Structures are given as C-alpha cells and as structure tokens.
Amino acid sequence: MIDDTAKDPSSKIWYALPAGFFATPIDALDPEPGSERESQLEQALALVLDLAPEDQRDRYAGALRDVRFMAAQMRSEGVIACSLGMHYADDGSSASSVFTVALRDIEWAPAKITAVRAVSLRECAENVGLLTLPGGRPASISDTLITMPALEGVPSQDLYQCNLYIPAPSGTQLGVLTLSSTAVGSRKHYRDMMEGIAHTVSFHDPLPEIERAARGDTADGTGGIGNDIASDFG
Template identity: 80%
Template sequence: MTQEATGVPMRLVIDDTARDPSSKIWYALPDSFVDVPIDALAPQPGSEQEVHLEQALALVIDVAPEDQRDRYTGALRDVRFMAKQMRNEGIIACSLGMHHADDGSSASSVFTVGLRDIGWAPAKVTAVRAAASRESSGNVGLLTLPGGRPASISDTLITMPALEGVPGQELYQCNLYVPDPSGTQLGVLTLSTTAVGSRKHYRELMEGIAYTVSFHDPLPEIERAARGDAADGIANDIASDFG
C-alpha cells in the first residue's frame, strides 16, 4: 500500500544511538532489527563496566531454574566470547533481525558493521577490490550511492561445520563495502542468515540499507527537512536515501 493510497505520511524513526557523538558511520535499518550491546558484553578487563556486567550476569544465573543454571552459564559465556571476538575483528555494531521471508515464513539474521583502516586508493577501486578479494564471493555488483559515491555488494553460501549438539548447515552471507570519502577507511556491512532460500529477499534488503550509509552525521539535514526548513532538494534526497 502506498503513501498516496493511505493518505498517511510515512515517518522515519531515528534511534537514540544515531545521536552518539562518537559515531563514525550512520545507516538505517528496518524496525525488525534489535541492537546487540557489544561494548557492554565485552568491556575492558578490570573496568567498572566489567564489574557491572558480572553483577548483572550473576543476577541472571541466580533467578534461573536450578537444574538449568549450567546451561545458562554456558550460554552467557558463549555470548561474551562472541562479543569479544567481534570487537577484536573490528566490528563496531551488531543487530539481530527477524523478518518475513518470501514464502511467508519467519527468518532471522545477524547484521554487523565494521570499519577497516585501508591504504588510500580511488573509492571505486577500493569497492571493487574489497568485493573481489573475499574468498568464495559471488554475484558481485557495483552500486552508486547518493552523491555519486561508489560501493559494492557480494554474497555467498558458506557451509558451517557440525558442532557438538548442532548439525552442520548452510549459511547465506551478504556483504556491503562502502569506502569513506577520505579514502582511508572502508565500511563493511554484513548480513548472515540460515534462511538460504530467502537470499533474494536479503540481498534486496542489503541493497536498500546501502543507500542509507553515511560517514557524516545526516541528522541535521533530516531534522531541517522534517521541520520544513530545508530546500526541496535536501528533502527529496532524504526521501530517496531513507524511503
């Protein structure tokens, strides 16, 4: 149903995390995603944040059913380990998603964002190299983002080995590579899911996200447009970027 058919103006909901002054990259996600607090789950050893986390986890274990406490302890330990691994690999954000697949079933996904320091090169060359250098990548495509900025997208199927109590399975992974305007950093946005039958849906989802990626704070322009203070060109750009 279109905006014209309903007569209700479409609204963009801005999460509070978008106002973090330490942010280095901005992007928009559908409301089906929930943030995972990597920093809170992988604090610096000996820090006050680590003490608070240990206290919170102790409370969780304390209220767990007695016959399930070992299971809870193991699950929480695994979550902390994964958060630490993500931080070590340069991932700065992680979100969990739940979506409706093309066949009407529910499908979940994991979305991560990383920033890499790179040697300077023309942005289009960087985008092509990044997609082509990934092992087993396929369906490589080039995108032209708002402002004429280049980006690339690729996807692949990965066979995950069987683990204790978990059978092996295929994983669909889609990657976006967006060079920043300075040419010295590369944004890597990755979506992974076991719903391999819905890969067309996820590829289209990632292409839509790509057009919202920015390395400068877009909120001032968005808010001016929302107040009607911006020129039509800015408002149209925002509509194009964010839908």
C-alpha cells in the first residue's frame, strides 16, 4: 500500500514501512501559535477531556500535555515523521515501538565518511555495522539498550533503540531513522526489520521504479525490496 505522503511533491525522503505501523501527525500536534490548526487542536483536546471520566481528567490533561511537548521536542530535533508500531513477538505477546525519521543538514563529505562518522558519534552505540544499499549507496546502523530512570508511577525499564544513518546523494543532508521499543526481547527482529527498511530509503521519488518493479520489468533488483521487510515477528 502506498501512502498519500509518497505522492506529496514537497517530500524530501521516501521509505517503506511494514504492516503494523501507523503515522502520527506530529505537525498537527505542534501547530503554529494562533493558527487555525492550533484552534482545531484545542477543540479536539477539549472534546477528549469532556469524554474522560471526571476523576481522571487531570491525568488525561497531563498525558495530552506530554504528547504536545514530545511532538514539539521531536520537531525541534529535525524529526519530520513519526509512526507507532504494533507487532507480535515470538512468544505471542504484543511488541509496540516508535519509529521516527529526521533529515539533518550537514557539511559536505563523501557519503561513506558521513555514514561512518554519524554512527561513531552516537553515544552508547553498539553492534555497529555498515550497509550497502541499492545503487551501492553506503549507510550505517547501530543499536543499544538504554536504561530509563524511574518516573512517578512508572518503574525503571530498559529501552531498545536502533538507528539508521543514510547520507543523501547531495552530501549535505543525512537521513536518521530511529526505532525505539520497550520490547527488548524482540531486538533481533527489530534490527532485521530496520535493515530491510534501509533498503527502501530514497531521496528521490521512487514511485516510477516501484511501478516498473510491480510489472516485473526491472533489472536492478528493486523488485525484491518489499520482500526484505518483515511485516511481523513470527
């Protein structure tokens, strides 16, 4: 299934996600002050609070404030897309995750150097690897476990995080794709899935190539990209 965002002429990066991911409209959650979007968001949040049980409205209000704060933080860090994922782990339990895409301006450098530099500067990076994407493009990947401190009402827990670094052909932009999940037991599956996603990333409109691949008339191997992404963990 091709999302409508893939046909947006203002898009700067394209990628494919497996089934089970749902886009979160971070732009709508962090509108410009005084804009029509902000007014619409305030109305929507007020409706949610009206529907909440009276004895839990403060809790709901706090959660909504946290969501807006996180959306603003992500946008300030260059995140341009966010999706929530829900899949099944090997033991049959559900595994939720958050997937984000950031596009950062960088000083020009050869693509391979950019990929190596990006992953080496990551704090606590483990299991570092270099990838060769379609067309011989370089990329890098790393993952790690982070222990999150205990918060009020939330115990300390481990968080799995996997990062992809994919330089744009221009050499002046870097795509950073990140997946985070508390389902640390599924880290191998998430790592494999992220490597599959990496092979779908493009900085130009890939739809014509995808249409040719669907007809089976490509000779560059792009026809198999969709099969490289695991849509579930089973």
